[in-house]
Amino acid sequence: MDLTELLKIANAERNKQKSIRVHCCTSTGCQAANSLSVKNNLATAVKESGLSDRVEVVGVGCMGFCGRGPLVQIDPEDTLYEEVTPEDAPSIIDALNGGVVKPIQGDSQHPFFARQMRIVRQNTGKVDPESIEEYIAVGGYQSLYKAIYDLTPTEIVQEISKSGLRGRGGGGYPTGLKWATVAKMAGEQKYVICNGDEGDPGAFMDRSVLESDPHLVLEGMAIAGYAVGANHGYIYVRAEYPLAIQRLQKAIQQAKRYGILGSQIFESPFDFKIDIRIGAGAFVCGEETALIQSIEGKRGNPVPRPPYPAESGLWKWPTLINNVETLANIAAIIREGADWYSSIGTENSKGTKIFALTGKIRNNGLIEVPMGISLREIVEEMGGGVPEGEIKAVQTGGPSGGCIPASMLDIPVDYDSLSKIGSMMGSGGMVVMDRATSMVEVAQFYMEFCREESCGKCVPCRAGTVQLDALLTKIVNKKATMDDLTKLEALCQMVKDTSLCGLGITAPNPVLSTLRYFKEEYLELIQANNLDVSLTS
Amino acid sequence: MSVRTLTINNIPVAIEEGATILEAAKEAGVTIPTLCHLEGVSDVGACRLCLVEVENINKLLPACVTQVTEEMVVHTNTPKLQEYRRMAVELIFAEGNHVCAICVANGNCELQDAAIQVGMDHTRFPYRFPDRHVDVSHSQFGIDHNRCILCTRCIRVCNEIEGAHVWDVAQRGENCYIASGLSQPWGEVEACTSCGKCVDACPTGAIFRKGTTSAEKQRDRAKLEFVVNAREKQEWTR
Numbered sequence: 090m091d092l093t094e095l096l097k098i099a100n101a102e103r104n105k106q107k108s109i110r111v112h113c114c115t116s117t118g119c120q121a122a123n124s125l126s127v128k129n130n131l132a133t134a135v136k137e138s139g140l141s142d143r144v145e146v147v148g149v150g151c152m153g154f155c156g157r158g159p160l161v162q163i164d165p166e167d168t169l170y171e172e173v174t175p176e177d178a179p180s181i182i183d184a185l186n187g188g189v190v191k192p193i194q195g196d197s198q199h200p201f202f203a204r205q206m207r208i209v210r211q212n213t214g215k216v217d218p219e220s221i222e223e224y225i226a227v228g229g230y231q232s233l234y235k236a237i238y239d240l241t242p243t244e245i246v247q248e249i250s251k252s253g254l255r256g257r258g259g260g261g262y263p264t265g266l267k268w269a270t271v272a273k274m275a276g277e278q279k280y281v282i283c284n285g286d287e288g289d290p291g292a293f294m295d296r297s298v299l300e301s302d303p304h305l306v307l308e309g310m311a312i313a314g315y316a317v318g319a320n321h322g323y324i325y326v327r328a329e330y331p332l333a334i335q336r337l338q339k340a341i342q343q344a345k346r347y348g349i350l351g352s353q354i355f356e357s358p359f360d361f362k363i364d365i366r367i368g369a370g371a372f373v374c375g376e377e378t379a380l381i382q383s384i385e386g387k388r389g390n391p392v393p394r395p396p397y398p399a400e401s402g403l404w405k406w407p408t409l410i411n412n413v414e415t416l417a418n419i420a421a422i423i424r425e426g427a428d429w430y431s432s433i434g435t436e437n438s439k440g441t442k443i444f445a446l447t448g449k450i451r452n453n454g455l456i457e458v459p460m461g462i463s464l465r466e467i468v469e470e471m472g473g474g475v476p477e478g479e480i481k482a483v484q485t486g487g488p489s490g491g492c493i494p495a496s497m498l499d500i501p502v503d504y505d506s507l508s509k510i511g512s513m514m515g516s517g518g519m520v521v522m523d524r525a526t527s528m529v530e531v532a533q534f535y536m537e538f539c540r541e542e543s544c545g546k547c548v549p550c551r552a553g554t555v556q557l558d559a560l561l562t563k564i565v566n567k568k569a570t571m572d573d574l575t576k577l578e579a580l581c582q583m584v585k586d587t588s589l590c591g592l593g594i595t596a597p598n599p600v601l602s603t604l605r606y607f608k609e610e611y612l613e614l615i616q617a618n619n620l621d622v623s624l625t626s
Numbered sequence: 627m628s629v630r631t632l633t634i635n636n637i638p639v640a641i642e643e644g645a646t647i648l649e650a651a652k653e654a655g656v657t658i659p660t661l662c663h664l665e666g667v668s669d670v671g672a673c674r675l676c677l678v679e680v681e682n683i684n685k686l687l688p689a690c691v692t693q694v695t696e697e698m699v700v701h702t703n704t705p706k707l708q709e710y711r712r713m714a715v716e717l718i719f720a721e722g723n724h725v726c727a728i729c730v731a732n733g734n735c736e737l738q739d740a741a742i743q744v745g746m747d748h749t750r751f752p753y754r755f756p757d758r759h760v761d762v763s764h765s766q767f768g769i770d771h772n773r774c775i776l777c778t779r780c781i782r783v784c785n786e787i788e789g790a791h792v793w794d795v796a797q798r799g800e801n802c803y804i805a806s807g808l809s810q811p812w813g814e815v816e817a818c819t820s821c822g823k824c825v826d827a828c829p830t831g832a833i834f835r836k837g838t839t840s841a842e843k844q845r846d847r848a849k850l851e852f853v854v855n856a857r858e859k860q861e862w863t864r
Contacts, residue, residue, distance in 0.1 A: 371798065388795060393671040393691045545776065545795065545802035547672045552717035555800045556751045576750060583713045586686055586706075587674045 090348040090355055092234055095225060098347075102226035107145040109185060110164040111135070112214060113173075115148035116155075116300050117332050118293075123175065124159035130178035131161070138182050150301020152214035154201060155293075156453025162197070162214065169195040200470045201452045206433070206459045208441050209417040213301035218336050221343035224304040230349050232423040236312045237357045240423075245316040246272050249419070251427035253439030258284055258375070258412030259489060259515045260591075261438075261504040267409060270399040271317040274407035279319035281310050282384070282403065282410040285326040285333070286368050286375040289487025290538060292518030294443040295413035297455050299326065299333035302417070303340035307363060309416030311350065312423060314361040317409050322361065325380050327368040337365055372488075372542035376590045377410045379544065390546045391590035412516070414443060434460035438503035438514075448484075448520035449475045458502070465498040468521055475523040482522045482606070486515025488535045488542075489595030491602025492528060511602040513595075528607040529614060532600045533561035539596035550593030553584040557600065567617040574611060578604065632698040647678060647689035647700055658702050659711055659743050661718075661736060661775065661829055663690045665847075666854040667782040673775075675711050675740065678702045686710075708744065715741050716749035721800070723755060723772035724830075731831030732841040737775060754800075761806070763813030766820055766836055771803050774832040780804060780824035787853055792818045804832075826850055 113119075113128040131146045152160045157171035161181060170181055170193050177191055184190040207213075216223040224230070236245055250265025271279060283306060287295040299306060310322045326334050341363055344350040352360045366384050373379045374389040381403050383389040402408025418440060422430045431439045438460040444467065445455055451473030458467060468474065468483055482492040491512035493500070500506050504514050522531065540554040560577045563569040581597035581604075588594045604611065628643045632650060639654040646669075651658050661673035669690040677686040681699040689702070701707075718737065726732045741747075762768035781793040781804065792815050796805035807815030824833050826845045834843055848864075855861045 373798075390795075393688060540799060543799035545797070545799045546670070548674050548714050548717055551776070551799055551802065552721040555754065556717065556720065559752065579709075580713065580751075583710050587677055587710050587714065589671060589674070589688075 092231075092238075092355075095230060095234060098222055099226045099228070102222040106226070107143050109140075109144045109166075111144060111146045111181070112149040112152070112162045112164055113146060114150070114152050114158060114160045114214065115218075116151040116297060117330075118151070118155040119158035119160060120332070122158045122172075124173075126175040127159050127161065127173050127178060130175045131182060134179045134182035137179075138186065140182065140185060144182070144185060147217050148219070149215060150213040150218045151210075151297040151455060153205075153210070153297075153455040153457075154195070154452065155455060157195065160195075160214075164215070167197050169197040171195040199452075201454070201456065201472070204462075204466065204471050205457050206441050207457050208421050208430075208433075209298060209305070209414055209443060210301070210455070210457045211421070212305065213297065216302065218301050218303055219339055221304060221340065221347065221349075224302070228424070229304055229420075230308055230344075232420040233308050233311050233315075233349065234355055236315055236423055237355055237359055242272060242316045242318065245312065245423070248427045249316070249422060252422045252430040253427075253434070253437075254415065254418055254422065254430065255438065255504060256412055257414035257418075257442065257516065259486065259513065261514060264411065264415055267399060267411070268313065268317055270397075271319075271407050271409040274400060276407045278321075278404075278406045279317055280403045280406055280408045281314045281317065281319045281322040282377075282380065282398075282408060283310055283322065283324040283413055283416055284375060284377065284380060284410055285324055285330070285413045286380060287330075287413070287516060288327065288372040288375050288542075289489075289516055289518040290535075291447040291520045292445045292487055292516050294445050294455060294517045296330050296333055298413050298417050298443070299330065300336055303333075303337045304344065305417050305420055306337075306413055307340055307344055307350065309419035310363060311354065311361045312419050313409055313411065313416065315359050317407075319409065320360045320362070322363040323366050323384055323403070324363060325366045325368060325374070325384060327374075328370060334365060334367060341365070371544070372538075373544045373590070373592050376592060378590065380410070381408065388544075390544050391592075393589060414517070435501060435503045437505055442502070442514065442517060444502075444517045444519045446472050446519050446521070449480075449523040449526070450521040451476055460503045461501045463499050464493065464502055467502065467519070468498060472521065475521060478524045480521060481524050481526055482528065482531075484512075484520040484522065484531065484599070485518065486513040486598070487518045488538050489513060489591065489598055490515045490518075491598050492522070492531060492606065493602075494606040497606075511598070511605055513598070527565070528603040528610050529561065529565055532603045533558065533565050535599040536561050536596065539592060543592065543596075547587075547589035547593060549584045549587045550589065550596065553580055553588075553593070554596055556580060557584065557597065561600065564611060564614050567614050569615050569618055571615060574615060630694045630696050630698075632694050632696070632700060634700045635702055641694060643694075645694055647680075647687070647692050647694055647698075648676060650694050651689060651700075651702060656702055657743075658689050659740050660690060661740055662777040662779065664779045664782065664827055664850070666850045667779070667786045667827075670778060670782075673777060674714055675744075677707060677710065679704055679707060711744040712746050715744050715746045716751055718775050719746070720749045720751040720753050721756070722774060723753075723758065728840055729773060729831040730834045730838045730840065730843040731773070734841070734843055734845070735831060736829035756800070758803070761812050762836065763811035764818070764820070764836075765813065767812070767822065767825055767833060768836055769804065769806070769812060769833050770831065772832075773830045774804055775830060776802055776804070777829055778804075779827040779829065780833055783823040783827040783850060787850065788819060788821050788823050790817045790819055790821075793824065823850060823853075
């Protein structure tokens with residue numbers, strides 16, 4: 090396979106595609122809402138209406154508006170249909186012939202779509218994730234070709250550094266610096282790991298990327314492998330994402346068949362193979378050292394850093410470990426250049442970020458927005474606000490993040506602004522809460538989550554989260570005293586400062602941030618206890 | 627071999643490159659409380675008692691696994707560290723079922739020692755009273771999970787010195803326990819050589835010799851060091 094052949098495949102695929110494409114979402118969310126039957130009925134309707142010569146029905150990845158699934162979109166006229174039932178299918182096809190459709194048409198110009206900027210999700214919802222030809226037709230794998238033939242590994246690392254890309258898994262570590270470290274390490278064997286162990290409650294960005302555009306991640310990994318000198322990659326996906334695993338497996342096979350993965354990629358001396366490893370249900374395995382232990386077949390316990398994986402990672406070899414979304418940015422940066430990428434976003438946070446908008450919000454789903462957009466724009470304009478009443482807070486960063494009060498909605502969404510106010514970017518979960526939500530209960534929910542997900546290795550996280558959960562439960566049940574609140578604050582600080590890995594270090598964040606912005610709710614519940622005591626005594 | 631110089635609690639120390647802060651502290655005559663650390667086996671940094679403050683580093687570092695660097699300025703006993711250590715020991719006591727009065731290790735227990743060292747006379751956290759078990763299926767030894775603090779020393783001596791890998795951790799979080807074999811009764815684990823190293827390694831009375839009663843547990847800790855020295859340095863006399 091060389092560039093001419095790649096372009097030939099792209100051309101052939103483009104010529105094969107019919108002038109009208111009916112896109113039907115086949116991602117997990119829409120599948121659960123019966124989108125596969127919708128797709129079948131659409132295909133039957135096309136056949137029966139005799140439009141087969143110019144219309145085709147294509148199963149595509151996530152279109153983002155998951156709360157209104159199943160979604161059907163007509164390309165190129167850009168009509169969007171929401172909450173489509175299998176019975177609606179004939180009328181949608183009929184509309185292509187000038188018929189009238191039942192009123193299920195959505196607004197594709199809604200701020201939810203119009204405000205987005207798609208880099209990672211540029212192909213999702215447009216290409217069939219199970220077809221490598223469709224990916225190639227939209228320019229896929231040309232970045233890998235460019236990386237191998239037009240750039241040196243050092244130039245690639247420089248390009249990524251210059252782009253300002255930072256880790257999308259939550260930490261926000263500069264990606265270029267990580268790549269440079271691994272590239273500079275001596276070692277006859279190196280590895281690239283893609284961290285797809287997304288586990289924050291309410292977050293499903295990585296699942297959607299893996300399900301909707303698996304080749305984009307594979308291409309990013311192969312470029313990373315070439316840049317750092319690795320010839321073997323692992324994708325670590327949680328077992329709860331069966332569709333993502335299935336599509337990745339298919340994608341790897343297809344890429345191998347074309348000589349885009351495996352030995353002598355694009356007939357160059359560069360070899361890169363990718364294997365999939367499936368998680369067994371532990372949240373802590375999203376922590377890089379625990380993830381590496383898990384790939385090695387050991388118990389998924391974190392180990393102290395340093396040494397960092399870049400120095401001594403998988404089987405003690407230098408290892409580059411990046412999140413799904415980070416790797417999905419790579420192809421675009423190589424294609425369009427670092428200057429283009431760094432023109433998007435804020436000074437220290439470049440590019441775009443995908444968020445999963447969930448909770449008490451009208452428009453549930455996935456959005457990709459440029460860094461620096463205000464939280465208010467995301468929640469109120471794109472998300473349409475809460476269905477009833479007012480917004481109280483937005484939780485970002487999952488169990489490691491914090492709750493941002495409605496009064497601070499105008500802050501720009503970037504790494505530094507969020508951590509300054511006690512929350513964090515995290516992997517991109519964004520849970521909106523209305524006035525009816527008790528913030529103490531929210532804090533207790535996340536603490537319970539961390540307690541259950543603690544691996545049990547270090548004392549503060551194993552025993553501390555148990556006591557924190559107990560204290561929060563006591564407060565929620567109106568049984569607590571001011572003394573308990575003092576204990577809660579002291580223990581939060583201790584668990585944060587002394588835990589071994591990120592899980593324990595960040596576990597108190599939801600408590601600390603709600604204590605910071607909603608302390609009166611804690612005090613009210615404690616006072617309610619004192620009232621009970623005085624009434625009964 | 628190159629040497630690093632640093633100060634620990636304002637005491638200057640010179641020590642070979644690659645040594646840990648814990649080793650340097652020992653050299654300087656500074657005691658840092660530890661529980662999961664055991665001479666002769668690898669370190670895991672799990673108990674967090676040995677955390678120290680290093681100037682110009684904004685997080686606490688475990689002394690057992692942190693290598694010294696040139697001109698490092700270490701503080702091992704600041705008020706913050708004292709408070710955190712005390713709280714960690716409180717958490718350990720509240721987590722298991724530790725009843726000193728009826729324990730084989732009473733008076734000879736590293737958890738007791740740690741409590742005295744950090745000044746913990748009571749725990750401010752409610753006892754969890756977990757439902758844990760005792761396994762006395764082995765002909766010579768027993769394991770009482772009520773007294774276990776999950777330091778994983780037994781796992782490491784069995785793995786790294788005896789090479790039998792009888793022990794491992796099962797479950798996660800608060801439900802963790804030390805499992806023998808494939809979570810079988812200890813007496814049925816064929817891999818066990820009955821060497822007793824785990825008894826010597828255990829800091830509390832969790833793993834004990836059958837027949838010992840309250841306050842009778844003795845440890846031959848020097849044996850572990852002897853075995854390691856014998857293998858590594860070929861010193862076969864004790």
